[in-house]
Amino acid sequence: MLWNTILLALRELKRNVMRSILTILGIVIGVGAVITMVTIGGGATAQVKEQIASMGSNMLMVTPGKRIGPIQSSTNIVLFKVNDGEAILRDVSAIAAVAPVSSKSIQAVFGNQNWSTEVTGSDNHYFRVTNRLIRSGRQFSDSELRSGAAVCIVGETVRKKLFGGQESLGGNIRLEKLSCQVIGILEAKGQNTMGMDQDDIVVIPLRTYQRRISGNQDVAMFQVSVQQGASTDKAQRDIRLLMRERRHLSPSDDDNFNVMDMKEIVRILTGTTQLLTGLLSAVAAVSLLVGGIGIMNIMLVSVTERTREIGIRLAIGALESEVLMQFLVEAVVLSSFGGLIGIVLALTASVWLASMLRVPFVFNTGIVVIAFLFSTMVGVIFGYFPALKAARLDTIEALRHE
């Protein structure tokens, strides 16, 4: 019986192809827009997550000063020393590596080329903590680290800008007063989430940085890598307690340092993307509602046009519920058909948009199913009133209707 009703509905809709298409346009656009928004938003979120994962998802950053924010005071910042990092590695469990990091923006010069870049003083742990590989050459030797030798490892962008096609390993570049030899080149990593070029970097031993560039014994921050599978939350808590103890803070004092979790950063960044996706989808969903009203409108017209037909059916022996079902099925067939077309359009548009915006295309089965079910539901909800009107028609009057 239901199958018959569906066939009947399809035949009825085929009689007014143009009208049927115009009726479902609202649903098509609504479903299409929602799915496209969610798919593109999902792609962007996935991209952010992937990039942060490539930075090292189990990374903690320990920075001096009170928490990041507008009230941060720059006056009484107590900077770290190298032995703070050693203490973290020694006293906190489940720490894989600790890298001290100090950096400054400096003009690097080679021959007649110069390029403003970020010079970072650190040690070999830096590469491990930030998930970086040395493509060619080698990392720092222990003696170079201990003595503060004039050696450096450069990122791909710096190599390209300074050396171009020339051999860079063994070349000497000048950083302010320091002339150092290139001993290694980092594997390219591309832009990070904030659009910063991660390959625009020169790494030198921390000791060299302190002596020749900053001129003090301070360390700007520590990047800490937590062991795989261990809780970063626990490590974060432990580091905080350790630092409070080392800095002799009384229980009433606020922290004068900050232990930041990469997960927090992930949460903030993906949160923004997801909020935007949600908002845009909500706007798109409104057009689904408008589409539903369009369907109701046309169904009402259809009921009026077919009053006589309804009268005949009722007289011949159709129950109210059967007439109701017929019109309801018609509305649902219309709206779900609109939903299907919307899905096809949305997937096509998403693939195209994803390649335009350079975000990965992530097929989201959930939203496709939800959008389809929603479009069907729109048919049920907005088709019910016209169908009820049809079913409640007075048989005799409907038969007399011209």
Next chain:
Amino acid sequence: MIASNQMDNQPLIELQGVTKVYGTGHAAMHALRGIDLHIEEGDFVAVMGPSGSGKSTCMNILGCLDTQTAGTYKFKGIEVGKLTRNQRTRLRRFYLGFVFQGYNLLNRTSALENVELPLIYRGVPSGVRRVRAVQSLDMVGLKGWESHTPGELSGGQQQRVAIARAIVTEPAVLFADEPTGNLDTARSREIMDLLTGLNRDRGITIVMVTHERDMAAYAKRIVRFLDGLVESDEQNGRAT
């Protein structure tokens, strides 16, 4: 058991003091003022009367499309006035057939599909449905016209499709409301011959409303309405 006995012994149709009032108070219009009518199985009744005499209202009540204001209507012993709308629909579905004045076929729908329609609501499987619809169309002389839509058929042919649709369910009673109203004399005679044949050969009880004396002459019995009352009720001497 009691119910079935009751149904066997009762006349097919029994109206007692049936009235129908439209509107209320001063605007009230008394369409029927107390009708008593018995129709036995196998009868062929022509209902005549001027416009506004209440014959159409009476037909609608007999056809379970409408309900009376007062009085009782028993169909096979069942009090129709006490049934719900859905119960009356089921009564129509299983016992009654209708031929309307304006044919009332579904437009843009083939003759075959039009005839199949009442069988769909009876839940007859599609294979059986098709066979019975073809037989029914054959019976009204429309073999070979199954795939034509009403728009492609003449008035007489459309009325025959309507008759085929009414008899395909083998109803206990066939109600025909001015079945020849829109047809010329020759077509009208064809339709009347068809109805007479159905009554005689298949034993279908027929109640037919008509304006025309010539058409009423085909019936076994003629009931005349006037001002909401039965004016006369007599056997037709010319009954065939």
